[in-house]
Amino acid sequence: MEQAVGRLVAECIERSGLSARQVAARAGVSASTVHRIVNGVVSPSVDTLDNITTACGVGLAMSASPLAAPAAAAGARAILDPLYPAEVDPDVERWAGRLDAWADGDPVQIIEEAARASGLLDRPDAVLLAGEATIGRLASVGDASGGRWALSGAAGLDLPSFDEAVPRISVLWCEDPSAVQASLAGGTLRPASAAHRSTVVVAAAEPDLFLGAFERDQVVYAAPIQIAIDAISVGGDAADRAREEIRTW
Template structure:
């Protein structure tokens, strides 16, 4: 799970055996600044963080990973989807500003940017399965889990009948992937050897993702904008077809 800067600095101070005021003095930073960092009231520079961690006897290292932010997709829906609430939390609001800047207000480009940033295939808690299954099997697993669920990605573009195969790469959004995993693994579905080899990705949905869902042939599908975002995010043929579709909206 991603750790906020305030928690990271608090952990460093605790490990140092010093108090916050002593760390601030050693780092050459005002005690009030350290207090604001601890409470996530400011975003410190890398140089400031380096000074603080060094004062704690620790080294600051940085790394990158594939962007996979649920807030990016939520922000695109907040901008474009009438079903999504206009009042959103700070992280979604921040992403809405980024998307609007990057896309210069163009709706198609907002979806493209949100798809790139939301990275459903690369979510830390995503369950990736490869093999063959019918769309009905996904629906049955969702129902049996007793939670809200919705199908998206490639399946949302194709809307296959209940007994038809799940097209690659489809997304099964739900509240708790761990509850659905045992209902789908085994038989013809198994853990994917790599994200791009997935047939189905089971991922945890933020609550408002289920707004605007619709049902067809006993299968619940995500809202059209969510389907387009997810289809482009997973890449391949689904992405190409989604791009064609959104240009007709």
């Protein structure tokens, strides 16, 4: 969050043609405050941010949208997954603290909160496909993409055989969604008209999502906690089955 705000302020200052010190004086804040904001050290209040952007000749507009934070899922895994590294990105650490506080340390609730906040279906890069395909088809496309990939969601709960149909709603995490989408689109899979009609969700994976991934029958699956988070995030029957599963852990 701090880094994103810092980039925004830096861009506003650059476009203004003013120096950071001049912007600070116009905004009524210290030059050191502007410096720390630009460098992502502090998160300014809305009033301070508004004063700075106004000093740059830029209007500040705010909007609300559903959370779609990959770091939320990573934060849950940082708490619950023993395979997750002890040293994590600051954003992941912040999410781990939030989830732990919101869920009061309850592992099931931590996964529920992470699923809600990770907002897989609300990510701008997520591609929803409807129709039929086999697990082997997804695996072949993942391999052909040339990058890392892993199945999650309903496929991770069921672990179907290579020739079985993909259960709804499954998730295909990959490093290059555009390459995967081009290979999957058409034929028996087509763009879904709505989330609840989807068979497969293709999404870009953060590098640490592949930590703890495992292989079964030539198919790569995400770590169990990630599978549960994704199943609950996409909803439907897979979400209910994931909840039943995690209560047995």
